[in-house]
Amino acid sequence: MTRRVLWMLRDSWVEAERHLRIIPRNIELLIFAAIQPIMFLVLFVYVFGGSIVIPGFDDYDQFLMPGIFAQTLVFGSAFTGIGLADDLQKGLVDRLRSLPMSRSAVIIGRTVSDLVRNLFTFAVMIAVALAIGFRFTGGAWNAVVATVLLVLFSYALSWVQAIIGLSVTSVEAANSAGFIWMFPLTFVSSAFVDPSTMPGWLRTVADANPFTLVTDAARALYNGNPVGNDAWWSLAWSVGLIAVFSALATRKFSRSTSG
Amino acid sequence: MPTTPAVEMRGVVKRFGETLALDGVNLSVPTGAVYGLLGPNGAGKTTSVRVLTTLLTPDAGEARIDGIDVVADPHAVRRRIGLTGQYAAVEERLTARENLDYVGRLFHLPRSQVRQRASDLLERFDLADAADRVVKGFSGGMRRRLDIAMSLIAEPSVLFLDEPTTGLDPRSRLGMWDVIAELAADGTTVLLTTQYLEEADRLAEQIVVIDHGRVIAEGTPEQLKARIGGALLSVRIARPENRDRALGALTPLCTGPVDVSPDDVAFSAPIIAGDGVVPGVIRALDDVGVDVLDVEVRKPSLDDVFLALTGHTASSEEES
Numbered sequence: 001m002t003r004r005v006l007w008m009l010r011d012s013w014v015e016a017e018r019h020l021r022i023i024p025r026n027i028e029l030l031i032f033a034a035i036q037p038i039m040f041l042v043l044f045v046y047v048f049g050g051s052i053v054i055p056g057f058d059d060y061d062q063f064l065m066p067g068i069f070a071q072t073l074v075f076g077s078a079f080t081g082i083g084l085a086d087d088l089q090k091g092l093v094d095r096l097r098s099l100p101m102s103r104s105a106v107i108i109g110r111t112v113s114d115l116v117r118n119l120f121t122f123a124v125m126i127a128v129a130l131a132i133g134f135r136f137t138g139g140a141w142n143a144v145v146a147t148v149l150l151v152l153f154s155y156a157l158s159w160v161q162a163i164i165g166l167s168v169t170s171v172e173a174a175n176s177a178g179f180i181w182m183f184p185l186t187f188v189s190s191a192f193v194d195p196s197t198m199p200g201w202l203r204t205v206a207d208a209n210p211f212t213l214v215t216d217a218a219r220a221l222y223n224g225n226p227v228g229n230d231a232w233w234s235l236a237w238s239v240g241l242i243a244v245f246s247a248l249a250t251r252k253f254s255r256s257t258s259g
Numbered sequence: 260m261p262t263t264p265a266v267e268m269r270g271v272v273k274r275f276g277e278t279l280a281l282d283g284v285n286l287s288v289p290t291g292a293v294y295g296l297l298g299p300n301g302a303g304k305t306t307s308v309r310v311l312t313t314l315l316t317p318d319a320g321e322a323r324i325d326g327i328d329v330v331a332d333p334h335a336v337r338r339r340i341g342l343t344g345q346y347a348a349v350e351e352r353l354t355a356r357e358n359l360d361y362v363g364r365l366f367h368l369p370r371s372q373v374r375q376r377a378s379d380l381l382e383r384f385d386l387a388d389a390a391d392r393v394v395k396g397f398s399g400g401m402r403r404r405l406d407i408a409m410s411l412i413a414e415p416s417v418l419f420l421d422e423p424t425t426g427l428d429p430r431s432r433l434g435m436w437d438v439i440a441e442l443a444a445d446g447t448t449v450l451l452t453t454q455y456l457e458e459a460d461r462l463a464e465q466i467v468v469i470d471h472g473r474v475i476a477e478g479t480p481e482q483l484k485a486r487i488g489g490a491l492l493s494v495r496i497a498r499p500e501n502r503d504r505a506l507g508a509l510t511p512l513c514t515g516p517v518d519v520s521p522d523d524v525a526f527s528a529p530i531i532a533g534d535g536v537v538p539g540v541i542r543a544l545d546d547v548g549v550d551v552l553d554v555e556v557r558k559p560s561l562d563d564v565f566l567a568l569t570g571h572t573a574s575s576e577e578e579s
Binding site: 007010011014018021022025026090092095096097098099100101257 | 353357
């Protein structure tokens with residue numbers, strides 16, 4: 001048993017290293033990974049910033065920016081599905097499945113390396129946010145906890161994306177299928193506006209959306225507002241999603257063949 | 260006591276929904292042998308390889324590698340096999356050496372051993388100069404060579420090559436043949452699949468012909484070719500009304516039934532190739548007063564083997 005866990009960790013690291021090694025070689029990808037969050041921040045803050053008033057927030061930017069942080073991190077999870085679809089299409093999954101390696105390592109390695117890339121994106125975004133006036137009014141510790149909650153939720157969704165990537169037959173399909181549900185997930189939530197302004201049925205959806213929960217928890221922590229049980233609930237959602245979807249994704253991987 | 264075969268399939272059945280991909284396949288490859296699995300697209304070649312390499316679970320029957328059941332102990336099987344699939348399964352963003360290192364580590368080999376073995380393989384597969392270049396810029400032939408090198412990193416006891424030359428240009432194909440012939444000479448057990456009789460003939464000591472998920476013939480290339488007479492005669496005559504006379508003249512010269520085209524002017528049949536065959540055919544037809552337009556004796560193709568074995572051609576089967 002211990003041996004199996006050790007193998008899993010080692011194989012996962014070999015897989016993660018495969019992807020991480022490539023990051024510094026692909027400067028274009030790095031540049032775009034940095035530009036996207038900057039664009040999101042600047043667009044949202046300057047386009048909507050002046051026209052929206054949120055009860056309880058003097059400054060819409062302090063409300064909005066944690067929402068954008070959350071959305072950007074969650075969008076980053078789509079890379080997991082795209083990468084796995086690419087491995088599948090190129091026949092690499094067949095090769096990996098014929099090796100005496102851990103079954104779950106391929107997806108663990110992939111999700112972990114995507115997490116590293118996501119953290120890079122996040123760091124760039126925080127720097128830009130601070131430059132355009134965002135402040136961690138809740139203090140450093142709360143900001144760290146908030147960031148961990150957001151990153152963990154994005155990591156959980158990358159296991160969902162893994163299943164999508166292994167279910168479609170092309171990288172192009174993985175791209176569409178991976179991003180399309182991100183829009184309702186992140187917009188029908190508290191990320192950009194107060195859900196109480198939405199029509200009744202939509203508000204019900206937004207309130208039930210786990211993304212609302214995670215965003216609310218992170219926003220409260222970044223701003224030093226009372227967070228209540230939101231932090232625990234968002235942690236529970238992330239852990240639950242990882243538990244369920246890692247089992248499903250590994251099962252899916254063990255049955256996937258190219259072509 | 261008979262020795263355990265390196266590869267064994269007994270009554271293997273695999274269904275995909277309505278389609279019966281494998282309909283009771285039996286196969287036995289002795290250690291050190293090179294076997295060719297020959298058949299058209301959709302015959303069940305790739306499915307057989309996928310069952311043997313633990314990628315697919317059979318619905319019935321048994322498959323073993325070195326006596327180890329692929330379903331009962333897939334992990335032990337994976338340690339013994341190398342797989343080169345239909346696509347060159349390489350990580351194109353890494354260099355050739357990094358690819359070998361990557362797979363070697365996933366086999367849990369010691370780092371120093373991987374490094375040494377990678378250098379040897381790069382040398383052997385003529386990739387030493389390109390070793391530290393990113394694979395993205397490699398030609399199709401180079402990718403395939405790297406792919407095979409990756410399959411050999413852990414010195415597998417059985418190597419599976421699924422259509423190793425599909426998609427390669429003629430020169431790379433010849434290069435790949437040399438590589439496989441060398442592996443065979445080294446004593447590696449190889450099971451390769453191919454759609455080309457010429458390829459199986461050149462590389463395999465034993466050919467297993469598969470169609471509709473069943474093994475329909477097995478033998479050395481010579482034995483198989485003997486079943487269709489070793490060569491194929493085709494004749495074209497000028498006037499369809501001479502059909503019966505031409506058929507009468509040709510039949511005694513051929514080693515099998517003579518096939519006549521619907522328009523009654525084209526004939527084909529297996530024949531023993533040799534000096535004087537073509538003049539002999541022309542003379543025989545001339546003796547009965549049949550005007551000949553064209554006489555040709557050629558090597559049999561996969562289509563001819565299939566025609567002789569099954570009564571239908573491999574390519575017409577693909578369309579249906």
